[in-house]
Amino acid sequence: MADIDLPHLCRLAQLALDGAEADAARADLERIIDMVDRMQAFDTDGVEPLAHPLGTAARLRPDEVTEQVDRDRFQALAPAVQDGMYLVPRVVE
Amino acid sequence: MQPFTPLAELARGLRDREFSSRELTRSFLDRIRDHSATLNCFITVDEDRALAQADAADQRLAEGSATALTGIPIAHKDVFCTAGQRTTCGSRMLANFQAPYDATAVARLDAAGAVTLGKTNMDEFAMGSSNENSHFGPVANPWDPARVPGGSSGGSAAAVAAGLTPLATGTDTGGSIRQPAAFCGVTGIKPTYGRVSRYGMVAFASSLDQGGVFAASAAEAAVALAVMSGFDPLDSTSADQVDPWLNGLGDSHLAAPAEAPVIGLPRQYFEGLQDGGAALEDARRTLEEAGCRFVDVDLPHTDAAIPAYYIIAGAEASTNLSRYDGVRFGHRCENPRSLEDLYRRSRTEGFGAEVKRRILTGTYALSVGYFDAYYLKAQKLRRLIQNDFLAAFGSVDLILAPTTPGTAFPQGDLTDDPVAMYQQDIFTTPASLAGLPAMSVPCGFADGLPLGLQLIGPHFGERAVLETAALYQQHTDWHTRHPEAYA
Numbered sequence: 001m002a003d004i005d006l007p008h009l010c011r012l013a014q015l016a017l018d019g020a021e022a023d024a025a026r027a028d029l030e031r032i033i034d035m036v037d038r039m040q041a042f043d044t045d046g047v048e049p050l051a052h053p054l055g056t057a058a059r060l061r062p063d064e065v066t067e068q069v070d071r072d073r074f075q076a077l078a079p080a081v082q083d084g085m086y087l088v089p090r091v092v093e
Numbered sequence: 094m095q096p097f098t099p100l101a102e103l104a105r106g107l108r109d110r111e112f113s114s115r116e117l118t119r120s121f122l123d124r125i126r127d128h129s130a131t132l133n134c135f136i137t138v139d140e141d142r143a144l145a146q147a148d149a150a151d152q153r154l155a156e157g158s159a160t161a162l163t164g165i166p167i168a169h170k171d172v173f174c175t176a177g178q179r180t181t182c183g184s185r186m187l188a189n190f191q192a193p194y195d196a197t198a199v200a201r202l203d204a205a206g207a208v209t210l211g212k213t214n215m216d217e218f219a220m221g222s223s224n225e226n227s228h229f230g231p232v233a234n235p236w237d238p239a240r241v242p243g244g245s246s247g248g249s250a251a252a253v254a255a256g257l258t259p260l261a262t263g264t265d266t267g268g269s270i271r272q273p274a275a276f277c278g279v280t281g282i283k284p285t286y287g288r289v290s291r292y293g294m295v296a297f298a299s300s301l302d303q304g305g306v307f308a309a310s311a312a313e314a315a316v317a318l319a320v321m322s323g324f325d326p327l328d329s330t331s332a333d334q335v336d337p338w339l340n341g342l343g344d345s346h347l348a349a350p351a352e353a354p355v356i357g358l359p360r361q362y363f364e365g366l367q368d369g370g371a372a373l374e375d376a377r378r379t380l381e382e383a384g385c386r387f388v389d390v391d392l393p394h395t396d397a398a399i400p401a402y403y404i405i406a407g408a409e410a411s412t413n414l415s416r417y418d419g420v421r422f423g424h425r426c427e428n429p430r431s432l433e434d435l436y437r438r439s440r441t442e443g444f445g446a447e448v449k450r451r452i453l454t455g456t457y458a459l460s461v462g463y464f465d466a467y468y469l470k471a472q473k474l475r476r477l478i479q480n481d482f483l484a485a486f487g488s489v490d491l492i493l494a495p496t497t498p499g500t501a502f503p504q505g506d507l508t509d510d511p512v513a514m515y516q517q518d519i520f521t522t523p524a525s526l527a528g529l530p531a532m533s534v535p536c537g538f539a540d541g542l543p544l545g546l547q548l549i550g551p552h553f554g555e556r557a558v559l560e561t562a563a564l565y566q567q568h569t570d571w572h573t574r575h576p577e578a579y580a
Contacts, residue, residue, distance in 0.1 A: 004457070006453075008460075009453050009456050009457055009460070010453075012456050012460060013411060013440075013452050013453060013456045014415075014418075014433075014436040014437050014440050015437065015440055015441050015444075015449055015452065015453070016437040016438060016441045017441070017449070021446075024446075025446075025449065025450065025453060028450055028511050029450070029453055029454065029457065031510075031511070031512045032403065032450070032454050032511060032512060032515075033454075033457065034512075035399070035400060035403075035512045035515070036400035036403055036404055036454075036458075036467065036471075037400070038396070038397070038400045039397055039400045039401060039404070039467075039470050039471060039474055040466075040470070042394065042397050042474055042477070044470060044473035044474060044477065047473040047474075047476050047477060048473070048476060049469055049472030049473050049475070049476060050472055050473075050475040050476035050479060051300065051472060052300055052330070053286045053287075053300060053301075053479070053526070053527060053528020054286060054287055054330075054332065054528055054552065058329055058330075059329055059333075061326065070193075073193050074193060074421075076191075076193075077190065077191065077193065077421070077422035078420070078421050078422060079419065079420070079422075079423075079425035080425070086420050086421060088420055088429075088432050088435060089429050089430065089431050089432055089434070089435055091431075091432050
């Protein structure tokens with residue numbers, strides 16, 4: 001059975017799972033990792049990993065200003081803003 | 094207005110002024126209203142917006158500047174951003190999200206004059222094979238409301254199957270167009286990775302996500318695909334692929350292939366099928382009588398596809414979904430005690446169980462000590478899976494396979510077993526990992542429920558895929574069957 005350190009994974013993923021939800025998530029993850037462990041049966045020695053299906057390098061464009069950021073329009077989506085700033089709880093006391 | 098009227102007839106009726114786009118749009122909006130309670134295929138329907146678009150289309154039709162899609166109603170999977178209409182992605186996280194811009198695919202369809210009826214229901218963040226993971230409730234299969242429509246584009250597939258829209262967009266990361274197309278008895282195409290711009294498509298797994306379309310036939314899907322596809326400088330992975338054939342499709346009928354293709358049958362895809370492979374065998378015979386030649390091909394790494402897919406898709410999802418932090422947009426928890434608490438509670442409240450599972454799977458695969466054994470291993474297997482296809486396409490033009498192991502399953506059957514749910518994607522994930530164009534076409538029934546066949550082509554081989562599907566549909570009438578309750 002896979003060794004799942006759920007509190008560690010939750011810290012990395014910024015999720016808070018407790019009680020029954022944590023138990024279910026751990027059980028599911030164990031089954032999922034057991035399933036993906038089928039990969040280990042395939043010999044991949046010397047195989048180059050494939051990150052992009054067309055194998056192409058990222059395209060570059062000329063270094064020119066092509067759009068202006070419309071701060072007001074984007075900040076209209078935010079849960080809390082003030083004077084053009086995003087508001088979050090105080091970080092430094 | 095009759096539902097299920099062929100697209101070409103709708104376009105002709107609009108051009109000849111037999112009916113207006115407003116009348117056509119109104120008739121589909123009425124059908125959506127009549128069936129929304131049972132099917133739940135739409136998350137948002139904005140009648141005023143649709144009718145305003147229809148009026149603009151009528152204006153264009155009167156001026157003689159119409160395209161093949163001007164005035165034709167379409168529905169968009171709620172993963173595509175639409176300015177001025179909310180884009181939820183099936184998630185509580187984005188339940189009130191108003192995108193500040195249109196997805197390129199939407200903008201292109203709008204520019205062609207298509208009329209947006211609304212936004213269709215989907216598995217949250219496109220993660221699922223049953224449409225049971227939506228914050229807005231499950232979608233019912235029009236052939237049997239107790240069964241799932243497939244996922245993640247379940248709302249789009251069900252809407253086309255029930256005649257609530259002639260066309261609907263979808264996205265396919267590991268089968269999310271093809272599997273619901275098969276379960277709902279409609280035609281659906283996932284183009285080559287990079288063919289349709291991902292700009293404005295809410296990201297799930299960026300190296301796999303690809304937009305496509307559902308329609309009643311290959312010919313109709315091709316008309317919409319021609320408009321949606323093409324290079325887009327706003328998507329850094331958009332393919333700079335000029336294809337005069339595709340762009341010139343318009344409303345002309347898809348021709349049969351100039352030369353009947355040689356089609357490969359991968360034996361790995363024919364084991365354990367619900368109907369014992371009978372529907373596929375009939376399809377093979379039909380295509381053979383139409384001139385196609387069949388040979389066996391070997392895709393030996395097929396069994397590695399599901400594990401490799403769930404590692405790669407999970408890893409990319411855990412990265413992509415890190416943007417949902419409750420700060421700039423999306424759900425924010427009440428009264429956060431600290432920045433950390435804001436992040437954690439906003440994400441925990443905003444995401445559903447399956448999305449959390451995928452994020453945790455991806456986080457596991459990318460974490461120190463597991464990266465090589467899982468993520469890198471999956472990427473190597475992805476190379477071997479792609480190599481299998483490239484080798485097969487050395488001797489065949491296309492590959493014929495089932496889309497799914499069986500018909501639509503009852504709602505609730507697999508919800509407690511994510512691993513069993515993932516196995517549903519066994520025949521669709523390989524083409525996704527390889528970035529190949531693939532489509533699902535109705536090919537028969539088992540116990541009164543539709544079955545789909547899958548045609549897979551080489552990169553940018555949509556022409557052979559679509560033309561062969563059209564050839565098959567000239568010789569069969571499975572794609573013209575409709576669920577009784579909606580006929």
